[in-house]
Amino acid sequence: MSIAISIENLVHRYKDAEQVAVNDITLEIKEGEIFGLLGPNGAGKTTTISILSSLIKPTQGKVSIHGFDLAQQSDESKKVIGVVPQEIALYPTLTSKENLDFFGSMYGIQKNNLKEKINHYLHIFGLENTGNKRVEQFSGGMKRRLNLIASLLHDPKVLILDEPTASVDVQSRNMIIEFLRELNKKGTTILYTSHYLEEAENLCTKIAIIDDGKIIIQGSPQQIIGSQPGFDNLENIFLRLTGKKLRD
Amino acid sequence: MRFLVTIKKECLILLRDKAGLAILFVMPLLLITIMSLIQDAPFKDYKENKIPIVYVDNDKDSLGSIIKKGLINSGIFSVITEINEETASDESIKQAVAKGDFRLGIIIPEGATNTMNKNVENRVGKMLAGFGMGKKDSTVFQPDSIQLIILFDPAAKIAFRSSVSSALDKFITRTEMETMLRIFSQKLGEASGIKQEASIESRPLITLKEIQANDSKVAELLTNSVQHNVPAWAIFAMFYIVIPLASSMIKEREEGSALRLLLIPGSYMTSLYGKIFIYTAVCLIQFFLMMLVGIYFLPLLGLPAFEIGTNFIALMLMVIACALAATGYGFMVGSIFNSHHQAMVFGSVSVVILAAIGGVLVPVYVMPGIMQSISIISPLNWSLNGLNNVFLRQTNLSEILPDILRLTGFFVLMILLSVKFNQMKKYK
Incomplete structure (x- = not known):
């Protein structure tokens, strides 16, 4: 399998910050993997995702996505990734169809093709009857699903999701997880962050636990559980490795 | 796209x-x-929006009526002589202006016409005597001053005060000039033995015409x-x-x-x-x-x-x-x-x-x-x-x-x- 995402000695320090947010991370995500990046609040997950999305420039290190070096070819890399941000990144006063039509057109998708895709995804995510309803009238779960659709319209090779199931009901969460599995079967590489460790254990083919900007363990869920004698689930291992101290 | x-x-x-x-x-x-x-x-022209002025004429002679007529004819002021349906007096005008009921009041003092006539007669007499006409008067004449009182609302702006004072000054100067010409004509007639009084034309010889610097249709607005x-x-x-x-x-x-x-x-x-x-x-x-x-x-x-x-x-x-x-x-x-x-x-x-x-x-x-x-x-x-x-x-x-x-x-x-x-x- 070829490499989808390559991160080498990645360091990021925010302006005026005392500590580095990402501290010398190196990892590889192969094509077709579902990679879970797990860690407590402030561990460096969102900063890593922001760097991969070309939203912020790293202080140090090299990142490439599908062979595109982010320092030189950020526009090319943006074309092959789809990013589902933690917050709902949609226009609340536009309808779901208007939002998808706008963002799809901004990706340069042809009108007819875009219309088909919008109808297809709205149907899959159970939003087909909400096409003319404004997003501000949606429930939290509906917004999350629409937020995901907006990142899929251009058929990305790599899908990066920052806590896609946060604050949604069990039904919506189940639908999103099932969809991600199906998408991965079709060849899409998925990088995913979550605080739901059981969900990550079931979904991911590979996991890295990050804390204080450093990767403290990585491998398949089975490898990680096997490497920690006396622990039989990811959540207990996570607490052992990252501690029980509350984080900001 | x-x-x-x-x-x-x-x-x-x-x-x-x-x-x-x-x-x-x-x-x-x-x-x-x-x-x-x-x-x-x-922004409106003063002609459309006249300033009310309370007027007390204690003179009750030509100077008082000439100033009153001048104020009315200027088109800037509307002259009011009564306060609360009573003829305005020195006291009532002061109170009304102080209270802000009127922004402006004028009091013409008693005997103003007489005093002005005396002053002008003396001045004209001296002037003619200088040319050897009329009687030479060796007594020293001390002219009485005539003080027209202008009362302003304390809240009136300086620009408003100066524009009103300047307008009033214009009428007074004109009245003075006309009186001087009239008496000069009388004295000259007496000195030359001609009984008939010369007619005096008081129409201004120099007038102002305001025009826009640009002659286009729009610029005339x-x-x-x-x-x-x-x-x-x-x-x-x-x-x-x-x-x-x-x-x-x-x-x-x-x-x-x-x-x-x-x-x-x-x-x-x-x-x-x-x-x-x-x-x-x-x-x-x-x-x-x-x-x-x-x-x-x-x-x-x-x-x-x-x-x-x-x-x-x-x-x-x-x-x-x-x-x-x-x-x-x-x-x-x-x-x-x-x-x-x-x-x-x-x-x-x-x-x-x-x-x-x-x-x-x-x-x-x-x-x-x-x-x-x-x-x-x-x-x-x-x-x-x-x-x-x-x-x-x-x-x-x-x-x-x-x-x-x-x-x-x-x-x-x-x-x-x-x-x-x-x-x-x-x-x-």
Whole structure:
């Protein structure tokens, strides 16, 4: 399998910050993997995702996505990734169809093709009857699903999701997880962050636990559980490795 | 295509924001209507709006009646001789003016005509004696002074006091001159033995005629409240686009839609350019709506109709330049500030300051010298200057080109600064 995402000695320090947010991370995500990046609040997950999305420039290190070096070819890399941000990144006063039509057109998708895709995804995510309803009238779960659709319209090779199931009901969460599995079967590489460790254990083919900007363990869920004698689930291992101290 | 899609999106968002639409279109129309109505009186000719003046004539002779007649004929004052249905007296006039019931009162002292006649007779007699005519009087004559009392409301402005004093001074000088001529003619007749009194023509030999420096049809328009307020407040409203535009940009960042645009290659700036296009168009619509209100609606309220001039190409270019400058300013405010509160306070206060400096609130020519020098830094001053050139002076394109270039340059500078600020925000 070829490499989808390559991160080498990645360091990021925010302006005026005392500590580095990402501290010398190196990892590889192969094509077709579902990679879970797990860690407590402030561990460096969102900063890593922001760097991969070309939203912020790293202080140090090299990142490439599908062979595109982010320092030189950020526009090319943006074309092959789809990013589902933690917050709902949609226009609340536009309808779901208007939002998808706008963002799809901004990706340069042809009108007819875009219309088909919008109808297809709205149907899959159970939003087909909400096409003319404004997003501000949606429930939290509906917004999350629409937020995901907006990142899929251009058929990305790599899908990066920052806590896609946060604050949604069990039904919506189940639908999103099932969809991600199906998408991965079709060849899409998925990088995913979550605080739901059981969900990550079931979904991911590979996991890295990050804390204080450093990767403290990585491998398949089975490898990680096997490497920690006396622990039989990811959540207990996570607490052992990252501690029980509350984080900001 | 992406640009067109952005325009469509901005239109949809704008059209669904009813409160925003009201701020963009209804508020400016209310503003120019109210400002034109409020400022109509100060702009009106004195002939249309006479100043009431309480008049006490203790003289009851020719000087008192000549001054009264002069005040009435001036057309500036309406002369009132009664307070509370009683003939005004020295006491009642003082009380009425002090209370602010009247802004102005005049008391002509008793025997003023007699004293004036004596003074003039003595002066004329001395003059004729100098030529060997009439009797030589060796006694030293001490002229009595006549003091006309002018009472002002304590709240009356200095400019008002000086204009009234100057008008009264004019009548008194004229009365003095006429009396002197009359007595001079009498004395001359007596000295030469001719009994018949010469007729004296009191019509002024030198008069003033006010004409506009430009002889075009439009330039003959007298500046009135509508002609000043419609362009001035239209420009103010256009620059007030800073509020909805900056708000829209900050909202996009807060809602996260700006984040998604940053994830799509090349789309963030395209989206912002679409925003500039739409808000520039909004400014143009605002301006022409306000022109229509000035032309068709304000006359229904008894105000003069707004004269738009005849040089439509110059007008269009000038308005586009103003709209671009206003949008560019809003774009920069929306790029610098992170919160609605910061942008609203800075945006509104800065526009009011630029409007004040630029001559929207008070014309530049009445400002102190230092403020007149400062006024040239305000884009609202360039806008108002350029538009007044089109509306009132009927200038050609080359004469408003410096203002158009300044406004366009300001727009380019604002956009460059905004791009820089956006980049700084992106790569923090």
